[in-house]
Amino acid sequence: MRTAILAFCLLTGCGYRAYRPDVRPFPGGQRTLGCLDVGVLPERRGDRLFLDVRVGNTCSKPQAFSIQALRVVDGEGHAVSLLDPRGELQLVHVDPETEGRAVVALDRPTPTRLCVDVRDVALDAPAAVVTPLCFEDRGLGFVVTP
Amino acid sequence: MKGLAFAMASTAFLLASPARASKSCVETSDVVGEQRCSRYGDGWSSERSLPLTLEFGLVRTTFGLGGRDFSAKFGKNGPEAYRFDGGTFASEARTYGFSLRATGFLSPFVYLGFEQSFGFGHTEGGSFQAGQYAVSTASGLNTVAAVFGVPFGLRLPLGKLSLRGEVFGGLTILGLTQEANAARASATWVGGAVETRGYLDLWLANDTTFSVMVGQDLLGRNDRRLGLVLTYHGRAYDGRYGF
Numbered sequence: 001m002r003t004a005i006l007a008f009c010l011l012t013g014c015g016y017r018a019y020r021p022d023v024r025p026f027p028g029g030q031r032t033l034g035c036l037d038v039g040v041l042p043e044r045r046g047d048r049l050f051l052d053v054r055v056g057n058t059c060s061k062p063q064a065f066s067i068q069a070l071r072v073v074d075g076e077g078h079a080v081s082l083l084d085p086r087g088e089l090q091l092v093h094v095d096p097e098t099e100g101r102a103v104v105a106l107d108r109p110t111p112t113r114l115c116v117d118v119r120d121v122a123l124d125a126p127a128a129v130v131t132p133l134c135f136e137d138r139g140l141g142f143v144v145t146p
Numbered sequence: 147m148k149g150l151a152f153a154m155a156s157t158a159f160l161l162a163s164p165a166r167a168s169k170s171c172v173e174t175s176d177v178v179g180e181q182r183c184s185r186y187g188d189g190w191s192s193e194r195s196l197p198l199t200l201e202f203g204l205v206r207t208t209f210g211l212g213g214r215d216f217s218a219k220f221g222k223n224g225p226e227a228y229r230f231d232g233g234t235f236a237s238e239a240r241t242y243g244f245s246l247r248a249t250g251f252l253s254p255f256v257y258l259g260f261e262q263s264f265g266f267g268h269t270e271g272g273s274f275q276a277g278q279y280a281v282s283t284a285s286g287l288n289t290v291a292a293v294f295g296v297p298f299g300l301r302l303p304l305g306k307l308s309l310r311g312e313v314f315g316g317l318t319i320l321g322l323t324q325e326a327n328a329a330r331a332s333a334t335w336v337g338g339a340v341e342t343r344g345y346l347d348l349w350l351a352n353d354t355t356f357s358v359m360v361g362q363d364l365l366g367r368n369d370r371r372l373g374l375v376l377t378y379h380g381r382a383y384d385g386r387y388g389f
Contacts, residue, residue: 018351018352055190060305060383060387060388061387062382062385065191067186083178083179084178085179085180086178086179086185088178088179088186090186090187092186092187092191092192092193093191093192093193094190095190095191095192095352095383096352096383096387097351097352097382098190098352098382099190100189100190100191101190102178102186103177103178104177105178105179105180
């Protein structure tokens with residue numbers, strides 16, 4: 001059956017986008033908020049700094065996801081903003097059992113330590129205590145720190 | 147046979163469209179706001195996914211021949227040589243073929259689309275006289291069928307299963323080859339098609355279903371249809387998994 005699906009997708013150009021957390025865990029740090037798994041990883045490309053944001057819906061209903069509710073601070077506690085030149089970062093609903101990804105530029109390229117608070121991004125999730133994800137650039141890219 | 151040519155041409159268009167679309171834009175960045183070919187949420191959010199489906203099916207169709215008035219001619223563009231009722235030589239003709247269709251969901255429960263299907267078969271039958279022609283079908287008849295039209299359906303989401311009921315309205319073209327006075331003749335019947343169909347869908351993934359389909363015509367011609375269908379869905383679970 002997989003072969004048939006593959007042949008069909010080759011014919012139609014469709015992409016297989018089901019979220020399989022056990023097969024492809026997100027790189028970087030991850031938090032689970034109700035039905036949503038949210039992963040973030042800062043990434044430096046040249047002299048620019050980006051946040052690679054991944055979200056996976058483990059449930060069979062669409063789940064509200066507000067990427068603008070991410071709170072990013074540098075090592076000194078100063079807020080770092082997500083750049084959104086075309087105003088695209090609106091509230092969306094992640095399709096059931098689906099994985100999404102967005103690479104967003106940050107407004108300050110210099111921090112070597114970042115903390116990302118994801119607790120408010122999953123609007124359909126019950127309130128829970130979620131600790132921020134912190135990262136440090138030790139010269140070979142950002143790694144999660146305790 | 148012009149209808150057949152049109153249907154085949156439109157099939158080629160249906161198959162070629164996704165490939166052409168995928169080549170029309172080259173992505174240069176994965177950064178939000180800098181992407182050329184997509185926007186934030188494309189392909190994974192309900193707001194940025196299209197509730198469309200693309201289906202491919204293997205179909206067995208049985209056409210009742212009685213009451214269908216075939217027009218036969220010799221050669222590609224020759225005049226009509228004789229007419230006959232399809233029931234003269236056989237009660238039904240069976241074809242095996244494929245169907246292609248695209249649908250759009252007006253809501254998670256209602257859809258509308260366009261479908262075309264082709265079938266090919268070989269029918270055994272007796273000989274008969276049509277005007278001055280002695281028509282022989284003793285060695286069998288090659289049968290070609292094309293059906294195209296518009297399905298309108300309702301969907302009942304039941305988790306990993308869905309039930310669908312639909313009405314299909316369109317056009318049927320039936321072609322038969324036979325021998326008349328020892329010369330090869332082609333006979334064609336063109337007429338409307340109205341069918342009722344039922345589907346049982348099994349979700350193989352959030353964007354793929356495998357379905358069993360049965361259909362029955364509503365015009366008293368005793369056409370019956372049985373199919374196995376693989377469908378790609380542009381929106382996960384067509385927007386609704388269950389109640």
